[in-house]
Amino acid sequence: QKEVEQDPGPLSVPEGAIVSLNCTYSNSAFQYFMWYRQYSRKGPELLMYTYSSGNKEDGRFTAQVDKSSKYISLFIRDSQPSDSATYLCAMKGGSYIPTFGRGTSLIVHP
């Protein structure tokens, strides 16, 4: 079992839908939880990160961390075709090395 599990999708939704992307993990030492967005043929870019448990909101994006369940989520409200990308969760503890999920491919169709 990998330390971080993420369903690769693809997840296809209509424009305007609320999208929920999720990851589970097994390492209790993880404290930093990140979401990267990767457009086709580009490198990943950090979208949001949270430290420990709780929620963080940035515009249409909300990141949630539930450490008791070892479960993190990214919600996208009012999804747009420009949100079509692969979303990778990443986590790390005190080390230099983040552990990435496999990424979920999201397609938002007009």
Added chain:
Amino acid sequence: NAGVTQTPKFQVLKTGQSMTLQCAQDMNHNSMYWYRQDPGMGLRLIYYSASEGTTDKGEVPNGYNVSRLNKREFSLRLESAAPSQTSVYFCASRAKFDTEAFFGQGTRLTVV
């Protein structure tokens, strides 16, 4: 502001050939990383360098070597390329106390 620059962007190699992938960052970051990305496998760490002068193996180091030439540059070498090394390779860098890693645009390598 260039960020992380990788060269080349595309490369086709024959089995057994060698090549070096170059990576340079202009953000004065301490840590640098090499990942490979394969369909369905996500990002897998090949090697990393926590600071200038140090390198360590990641999850999938076999068949690769690295050099941290200076604080800016971190190269990845394939001594004898194999078809299993066909992949997209990403270099990344991170400041010492930051969470965010900055990625290059990737090198698409095909080994035939």
